[in-house]
Amino acid sequence: MSLATLEVHDAVARLTLRRPEQRNALSVDLITALRERVAELAKLGGSAPAPRVLILEGEGRAFCAGMDLKAVLGDPAMAPRLLGGLAELTLELRALPMVAIAKVTGAAIGGGCGLTCVCDISLTHDDAKVGFPEVDLSVCPAVVAPWVVRKVGAGRARQILLRGGLLSGAEGAALGLMDRSLPTHDALHEAVEDLAARIAAGGRLALAATKRLLNQLDGSDDADIVRHGATLSAQVVASAEAQAALRARFGDG
Amino acid sequence: MIRIAEQGGIGVITLHRPDVRNALTPGMLEELAAQTAEVGARSRCLVLAGEGRVFCAGFDLALCRESPDGAVMRALLTGLDAAVRAMRACPCPVVAACRGAAIAGGCALVAGADFAVADRAAKLGYPVVLLGVSPAVSGPTLAPRVGAGPARARMLDPGLISGEEAARIGLVTDLVEEPGAVLPAAMALAVELGRKGPHALAATKRWLGALDGTGTGEGAGGAAGGNVGPDGLRVSLGLAGGVEEAELLEKFWSRRG
Numbered sequence: 001m002s003l004a005t006l007e008v009h010d011a012v013a014r015l016t017l018r019r020p021e022q023r024n025a026l027s028v029d030l031i032t033a034l035r036e037r038v039a040e041l042a043k044l045g046g047s048a049p050a051p052r053v054l055i056l057e058g059e060g061r062a063f064c065a066g067m068d069l070k071a072v073l074g075d076p077a078m079a080p081r082l083l084g085g086l087a088e089l090t091l092e093l094r095a096l097p098m099v100a101i102a103k104v105t106g107a108a109i110g111g112g113c114g115l116t117c118v119c120d121i122s123l124t125h126d127d128a129k130v131g132f133p134e135v136d137l138s139v140c141p142a143v144v145a146p147w148v149v150r151k152v153g154a155g156r157a158r159q160i161l162l163r164g165g166l167l168s169g170a171e172g173a174a175l176g177l178m179d180r181s182l183p184t185h186d187a188l189h190e191a192v193e194d195l196a197a198r199i200a201a202g203g204r205l206a207l208a209a210t211k212r213l214l215n216q217l218d219g220s221d222d223a224d225i226v227r228h229g230a231t232l233s234a235q236v237v238a239s240a241e242a243q244a245a246l247r248a249r250f251g252d253g
Numbered sequence: 254m255i256r257i258a259e260q261g262g263i264g265v266i267t268l269h270r271p272d273v274r275n276a277l278t279p280g281m282l283e284e285l286a287a288q289t290a291e292v293g294a295r296s297r298c299l300v301l302a303g304e305g306r307v308f309c310a311g312f313d314l315a316l317c318r319e320s321p322d323g324a325v326m327r328a329l330l331t332g333l334d335a336a337v338r339a340m341r342a343c344p345c346p347v348v349a350a351c352r353g354a355a356i357a358g359g360c361a362l363v364a365g366a367d368f369a370v371a372d373r374a375a376k377l378g379y380p381v382v383l384l385g386v387s388p389a390v391s392g393p394t395l396a397p398r399v400g401a402g403p404a405r406a407r408m409l410d411p412g413l414i415s416g417e418e419a420a421r422i423g424l425v426t427d428l429v430e431e432p433g434a435v436l437p438a439a440m441a442l443a444v445e446l447g448r449k450g451p452h453a454l455a456a457t458k459r460w461l462g463a464l465d466g467t468g469t470g471e472g473a474g475g476a477a478g479g480n481v482g483p484d485g486l487r488v489s490l491g492l493a494g495g496v497e498e499a500e501l502l503e504k505f506w507s508r509r510g
Contacts, residue, residue: 138450140457146464154465155398155423158367161457162346164449225464232460241452 004033006040011200013041013051013098020060025068026111028078031085038092045097045208052204053196054096056119057103063128064112069137070250072237079237080230086111087143087230090118094147094220097208099199103192104128104178105185109166114144116178117151120211121195124178125188128169131177135164138245140236142229150218152176255284256304257292263443264296271305276313277358279325282332286339293343297447297454300439301340301366302350306432308375309359314384318506323494330390330493333358334486337365337394341467344455346446350439351425352432356413357381361391363424364398367458368446370427370439375416377424383411384505385498389488397465399423 007014015037017024024030044050058064067086072079093100093115102108102116104124113130116122124130132148134141141148141161149157156175160167173181182188199207215221236242258265266288268275293299303309312329319325340347340362349355349366354376363369363377371377379388388408396404403422407414419425429438446454462468492498 135449135453135457138453140453140460142457142460145457145460149461149464153397153400153423154461154467155400158398158458158461158465159423159426161461162367162446162449162454229460232456236453236456239452241450245450 002033003030004037006037008051011052012196013054015054015056017058017064022068023062023065023107024058025065026086027068027071028082028085031089035089035092038096041096050204051098052200052202052207054098054100055103055192055196056100056115058105062106063104063108064115065107066110066112069246073246073250076238079234083143083230083233087226090114090147091223091226093118094215097211099207099211101192101195104130105188110134110141111144114147117144117147122178123180123182123188123192124169124172125182125185126168126170129166130169130172131166132161133164133166135162137249138242140233142233143226145229146225150220254281255288257288259292262297262447263300264292265300265302266292268303268309273313274307274310275303276310277329278313278316279328279332282329282336286335289336289339289343293345296345297451298345298443299343299347300350300443301347301362302436302439303352307353308351308355309362310354311357311359317502321499326493327490330486330489333361334390337361340365341462344458345451346454346458348439348443350436351375352435357388364391364395368426368442369424370429370435370442371416371419371425372429372432372435373415373417376413377416377419378413379408380411380413383501385492385501387489387492389485392485394467397467
């Protein structure tokens, strides 16, 4: 099975990360698979009856544990590929005409939490783990930073990204990083389905036009800034400080 | 009037004029900018605190009274702008320990920091339009910090808000119950931040500055600003020494008797 699958039922599409044994950590292959599925959605988007809503979800215990940083240890060519791929994925996902809902089960960490900020609406449960521990690992969340700024504003983004660490789903919702946190998995599942159904009742053109305007208003169409973030992030990953921290975290192997 | 303490990679800069609630003079602001650059360059985190019960009551208006041509007001505004720029240019995070009150220029220092700890009952705000002074100099850091809507309200409404309300809008990042807990909480946050990779923190802070237009280093893409509010300073300077300001300042002093 592909690392990312797409199912479309009437007005609702589901894009699922399927690398559960790695908690859906974003490898080059997973990012490539996600980009292929997003391209399929983009093609569908122009034709009626296209889906109006996209639910982004992860198979297994975690929505997404973040970038697969093990892969960048000792392979200097890997970081630019991985981060450049993430940058393109975020741009392509944001440009989709359908309303994207992130269903955050278990954990959304680093690049994974970045993907939830690229989605239009994110829901989680109170004891999920969300956030950006990049600076704790001596790496820089530069690709996702523009999306975090657009999601929570520059002030809270500064607080969240410089502080690092992880937040509970409930804390993430209090800071606006998540739009809503539900008490249980079951309640989350129900809330996502309700939300998807409610949005799907809206007009396809109205939803797409509104999302396009919002993207223009908040600078989401500025591809250069996200790509520059990938360059910066790759530079920091290549630093001695980051390589030492990653070796300490993931071992030399 | 500025004291420095350094321990374990944490630099603490303290405004030290407690008899006048740490009211700012041009000399203090110049020293603050210089020490922020110097101590910040060798620290893993910087804490900005005020001696005594109040973080900072703002500009020392008594000095302005002695300078009716506005020269002191211009020096204060220019010095405040330079101090805030130094805080944003500082590679390590800056934590403001906002105990009791941060008024006008003091509030601008809080908005310039990356993090701000305050007690629930602290008073924050910009009552300076009552004196014919524009708080525009603080706008370039305040607006990205709290968002355009709250920034407009805070700079145009001369009323003060509580620490609790400031935390709600994001001006304060860490709220504590008691004034006495502010500095310990700020130090604990500084130690926590000091454990992160310094190179990664500096890169992340620089990139956030490029994204929100308050950076002083490398710009990028559409968000390239590279400056902390030259326009904000210019607006504030444009009124310094003017007729309205002179009248309202005189009224202020006559009310005080």
